[in-house]
Amino acid sequence: MADQYLDTVEKGLALHPAQASTSAAQVDALFWVLVAVCAALVLTLVGLVIWFSVRYRAGSDRPRPGGIPDKLGHRIELGGAAGLTIAFIALFAWAGSLYLYLYRDPGGDLLTINVIAKQWMWKLQHPNGAREINTLHVPTGQRVRLRITSQDVIHSLYIPAFRLKRDAVPRLYTTAWFEATEPGEYHLFCAEYCGTDHSRMRGKVVVMTPQDYADWAQENGEGESPARAGERLFTAYGCSGCHRGDGTVRAPRLDGIAGRPVVLASGGTVIADGAYLRDSILLPQKHVVAGYEPVMPSYQGQIGEDEILQIVTYLQSLSPGDWITESGG
Amino acid sequence: MSEPETHYLNDGWTLRSWLLTTDHKRIAWMYFATITAFFFIGGLAALLVRLELLTPAGDMVDSDTYNKLFSAHGIVMVWFFLVPSIPATMGNFLLPLMLGARDLAFPKLNLLSWYIFTLGGLFTMTAVIAGGVDTGWTFYTPYSTLFSNSAVVLAASGVFVVGFSSILTGLNFIVTTHKMRAPGLTWMRLPLFCWANYATSLIMVLATPVLSMALLLIVLERALGIGIFDPELGGDPLLFQHLFWFYSHPAVYIMILPGMGVVSEIITCFARRPIFGYTGMVISIMAIALFGFIVWGHHMFVAGQSLYAGILFSFFTFLVAVPSAIKTLNWTATLYGGRIRFTAPMIYALSFLGLFTIGGLTGVILASLAVDIHLHDTYFVTAHFHYIMVGGMVTAYLGGLHFWWPKITGKLYSGPWSIVAALALFIGFNLTFFPQFLLGFLGMPRRYHAYPEEFQLLHVMSTLGAGVLAVGYLLPMVYFGWSLWRGKPAGDNPWDATGLEWRTTSPPPKHNFVDTPTVTGRPYDYV
Structure with a gap:
């Protein structure tokens, strides 16, 4: 029954990562605004450099202005600094508030899955006792909390389709939460270098409808929570x-x-x-x-x-x- | 034009006259030779990494070898090329000349710096030969202290030793800048290259000891089992990251400020304009050096540090971008109303301007907390810091080398070939690293030996770009070699540049100036 999700795994050249959680679109909106602001600044700069380079090339006999007067120069510098500072503070505030929302544990009684990282696998346990390795089954439409630690070196749990990443640090229990939206299969990566098989410490996240997840949990939930x-x-x-x-x-x-x-x-x-x-x-x-x-x-x-x-x-x-x-x- | 009869290069031909020299210009050459060797060793490791990444399966070398290759690339390029690159070579050669001094304040200490540097290099090379090190250049604990089976102690010792070379060079530059300026050369008349090296030296002296300490703690934990970072012994693995980045973030500015200094000299000379907003440039340089010390936590946004620490570090990171942005604005404004000549140094400088801007602004994207959760430890970060380190610093290094080559050697080099090399660097660099931004946004993690198939096309593009980039690196070796052998004499001031270094002969005499020069006005007196 979980097999029906297998054929939706990401394949071929993607130009945009899949969006499969409620936060993916929120992060992407901020990302693209940042890209637009940066692109505008780079294009302005490159445009000016090209314009000045052509207009004031050594071979051109166009009359040269006597340079920018000091007073105007200071205004340009201070104006530029002030304008950028304001823009940066606005972007910082947006990114920071979204981070607070995404990074902070929402509290409450969420579906909490324990994650233990080790060289080089992910061991997971669901609240009903179901265990799995390198595969994470989750339902849509419900907030899921991951309680993450490591039993050896530092690893990092990374699910690009959820725009979610959290280091698995020995001794610490870090938490992360998400709410999946699109049924399908997505990459699960280790993002923190952890030794020989770091690049093979990969798995998949299987996002299922709540009913399918309940069935899956029933079938696999053996033993205690x-x-x-x-x-x-x-x-x-x-x-x-x-x-x-x-x-x-x-x-x-x-x-x-x-x-x-x-x-x-x-x-x-x-x-x-x-x-x-x-x-x-x-x-x-x-x-x-x-x-x-x-x-x-x-x-x-x-x-x-x-x-x-x-x-x-x-x-x-x-x-x-x-x-x-x-x-x- | 002809060469002067006696100069620092023909003042003794024996090996002893080089190995025991205290002449800052000869020591600069010794650094040139050493760091060029390291650059090609680090470059070879990068080439093998890029070849392995042509296919999704890890099939060219095994995983351990791959991990050792990218670790060697990072360690060699950061500590044995980028950190010393401009300060130890051009800074060493030019700082006394630009200040109108006969040498650095402590010539013997300068020679000692080179020996310490070389000793550190030998340690690290021994580590590579003794089987390599696989921790990445970041040496994160507890992997480096407990789990890695590679030559961590040797490699860390190499980096520990080389740190003292940085500290001594920094000390030498600071004292020289304070005490040995020519008559009339006030602080606000200093060329920006001097300011940039001065600020870099301050960072070297203040930050490097923290790295040395962190590496020493790694060696202690690994060799003696003292619990500092190991949680089993009650240690804290994140402590290492704080200590490491307390050095290594300021070190990013060690690896870019000198480049900013070089570019300021080149752009003014070939635009034939004084620098726009000299005072603003000086303030920016010092502000970058200062702010660089309070942003280290932006490397740890998903590492488990406090949420509020993350917010503060993000805020300061946004702020540190402002002085850098002012500098790019001022370089651009310097072109206004100039008479611009497109020589090789100028092409390098303009390339720097564009690539550094992209590198800096993608840093702002990474500073944006919510977005960094997704992009952290992906190829987006790899692309970002290569735009700064290679697009910025290496481009500036080559630009500076082309700018001062006639002064250093007294010879000219091929104009057309040097322009080809500069363009190959710009094009090859973008082909190599722009696809990596896309890879990172798609979710490709760093330091992956094998990867899912959908990332292959972008990896192939990146590797092909690296081929073009290699041309940009190798070509200068050919025409510089030719220039040394058969180059035409350059004359004292082939670019018609201002600055005290151009007032003496090319190559300069052993003690730089026949008469101590005096300075009567501001720098960059073009037009």
Whole structure:
């Protein structure tokens, strides 16, 4: 059933990249305005150079003006500088505001797909547990969030048809969002040089109608969701022994901690983002929470990158007091 | 016209008289020879890269070799050609002449700079011979510190060493410009070439130490396992990018400001007009040098740095384009009412004007945050910086070489052939790099050994253009060689140019001037 999308893959010489997300047209509009402004400036300059070159060539006996008077010259320079500055600030404001809209996580309960990059493949996991490698199935008409990290070097997830790119940085969890519009197949590239097979770290994005996506997810969604798996791992690795229930005299409770400020024993405060949670699992001595002894052992070498991401996903799915409610207290 | 009987070139013929010379003009020649060799090594690597990209499959060399080729191309071209190109050769030769001085302030230090440069070059060449380095010229961590199996430490050491050569040259130029100007040569009477080299020197002295430190940290992490960038050891991989670009963005201006200086000299001479808006030009040069230090984060818009940092870096990047735009406006306005002669240097200078403008304005497109998300790390970026580095700096370098060749050697070269070479460069350059803008917009990532089929036609166009470009590079070797051997004597001032360097003989005597010249007016006293 996914096969019906295969024949729409980009082929032949394109002169314009496919537009397959809501942001593609917005980015292109800005791009073409920028190109038009730049082309106008270049053509003006080249036009003047050619005009002066012909008119004032050494062989021409046309009378020469005595040069531009100083005062007028200063006006031309300052006028040019002021005009360009105003134009540039306008373009900056347009590009910056669009960036804020596109780059900032919209928040809310989006379809969130976990992405782990490694030399040289993309490993993806959908909320219903479906896993895939180098292929990303997504529905149209719905905002999708990617939660991206890397388990080795820096990579960069690039989907030209969505005008979307985000570096996959080890330790960090970056997010990106898009809303696909056109069913079909599109390139998925690694855009940050990552070693031998960088140019083969490619895949495809399959954009499907919501119904087809639901069917696809149903067929492939085996096992647990990442959050559910994280909850299981949280117990299996023994985290819950100290961080949940009666153990919390030795360690801080973790329900609802994600995204909130944490006061440290060293006096500072950090926001408990994905990188903080990950560090706390692998390098527990790095940020010791105020009021607790540095007794937690490191899990370095004992836990996989995908498992860490599942635990982080689980912790980020919790709200303050979740554990109290479920234990009936 | 005849040559002077004694000059710096016939003052001793032994190898020792060259290798132990403290004459800035001879040291300039030693740099010419060394960087020309590096240019052709870097060019050969580029040629192999372009040949591989003729077909979508990676079939000419294997992926590791391809990665080493583009890394060698970048490392050699940036640190062993572009950074030293104009300052170490023409700057070295001309700065004392233009200032009316007998030599640079510290002649022995100048010689030491060349030895350090050559030593750094040997390190890097050893790295290439010892199997190559595959990190790209950017050495991004943690790839460079933990994952690469290539000669990273050797290559980074080479770049580390060569940095000291930059710092010492910069120091020498700054002191010379401050202390050794001829009587009457006030700051606002300095030729723009001197201003450009002065600003470049400031950047070299202030920015290079940060690069040296970053490279040292790479070596420490790689060799000793100290956790600085490696997240497994609690390090931060993005820290390296901040340190690297804190040097390497200002270094972009090291690689363009001297070219701006050269072009200012050429355009005034062949338009027979004083430069339009001298004061504005000086302010622009210094503003570019200053603003260059606060835009490094525009290399990291999608790297995971803070959203608001991205906004600020974008804003400053737009602003740094303004002084550059003023300079192009002023060069154009200088042509107004002139008597323009289309010699080879002038064709190079006008090519620079057009290509640099395209390079600069595509930089503005890349500074536009939302668009950069799409274009970052694609061929659009490759095309953009080649328009600045090659279309700008290499064109200016060749222009300057053609302009001052008669002064440096005392000989003339073929007028028609040099015009052919200048036009081949302009045409070949555009054929090579314009298609890369299209490739980037279509989504073709950089540093790809193999690529999807729909990009092939544009890659073929680019590679064919590189063939024309190669003619533009090789032809000058032929007629310059002929000129050295059989060229007619040039006379002191064949272009009828102003500037103190033209007031002495060609080639100049060992100590530049028989009598110390005095300056009574502003530069570019044409008409």
